[in-house]
Amino acid sequence: MLKITTMFHHVKELQFNARVSKPDVRFAKLLLEQFGGPNGELKAAMQYFVQAFGCRKSNPDVYDMLMDIATEEFSHLEIVGATVQMLLTGVNGELKNAADESDLTKMLDGKPAKENYIHEAMTNPHFFVVSGGTPTLTDSVGNPWSATYIMGMGDLTADLRLNIGAETSAKMVYQNLMKFTDDPLVLESLRFLMTREVAHFQMFEAALNSIQPNFPPGILQSDPRFSNKYFNMSNGKDFKGPWNEGKSPEMGEDWQYIASPLEHVQQTNGLLDEKAKGTERTEKSVQKKNKSISAKRKAEADKAAPPEKGVMSW
Template sequence: MRYFVQGLGEDDVGRKDMLLDIATEELSHLEVVGSIVTMLNKGLKAHLAEGQMKEAELYLMVGASGTTAKESILFGGGPALCDSAGVPWTAAYIDSRGEPTVDLRSNIAAEARAKIVYERLINITDDPGVKDALGFLMTREVAHQKSFEKALYAIENNFPTGKLPGIEKYASMYVNTSQGEGDATGPWNSGGEWDRIDNLEEVMPADG
């Protein structure tokens, strides 16, 4: 839904096409995930409906499927649009800003998060079919991330985001608030492009 919203509001023809293509493919991924959930819970719905098992045995079956008693009772072992804690999906997850340099970075991060979650799921299942399906989904997230990165780099002057420049004297300032053994340096805070401030009183004088 995030990509659909972005695509519908995008003026650039190329980015619009890419966003709607990826949005459409992501909907097919929902079908794959839903099918996996249904497959893993196969047989559970009948047992719940017909009361064929003792209470303790039924509870064990619910747990063995990887779902929760709440999800099993409410959704009958089928897929549900909620997170792992049973919290329903909401439009609040769509945080698009209508600025390509912002939204593309957000999309890259979203694909990276999805990739690492699929990777962890692959590592905890021993079902070959599930591993194959999750491996496919994981790899497609990598491809989407690559597309978003290419689209971002194709925008001239894509950093910083937006139109207004930062205040020059603060734009390259790194305020070092660390001292002692944990005080580290790297390309993120040292070198010719950084104005490193180690003495906070130079920029933030304290009265008294």
């Protein structure tokens, strides 16, 4: 028997008091990118929500954080949806004014709004024609939201890095969206949402740092023969930097710069005779660490699994 006690509770106020100065059909369409797009709020909410299931017992602190942030992302989805709806003020009513000819020209201060509206409807007919002037779970050009946007590897160190990337992408989308509206109230909401992406980035980064060891992602360690090799794989002017000289940032190994990869591959029998250089790690030490981390992760998973008196409780 499974006992599940999780509960969602909707509060009828928005997390941030989203406001709009005037309708803007075209920006409403652009804003759909953060409603149902690959970097939008629904993607983030579902990604963190799904990832949390795997660490409920083994890492309850990270589970708590993931659920908190996932729930906040749902609140951001509500802010975006509310803003889209406000930006479409007038459209919904005109679409329902079936008895008389609709006058959409009033919506954009005398501009040829009806022609613009028809153009927008042609590029995203589902949003304007099928939905009747309400937000749709699509991106800005009408592609439907898909679960293929969700990324998760079942390993916290990998998932948290994926989430840092997701927050980075979402932050950039909001930053770019801010260039396409001059409504100060809309900009106020976008800035809030953009800022929360920055906050979440730091939360995921801090959570990642709290898990040790956390590099490389997963359990198995890398081959010391190849972990610090930099292959100069392009012709032209070469550049040096912390990515190919000095010490590697995570493992502290000395970068080995391979200036002529073809010659190097030929000399090492297709890298089969490659030797580890610039590192203290050996094949023996790698296998020892593989076993120790595997045992640690297994113990964490086993500790989370056993039922109590034949009952598994969430």
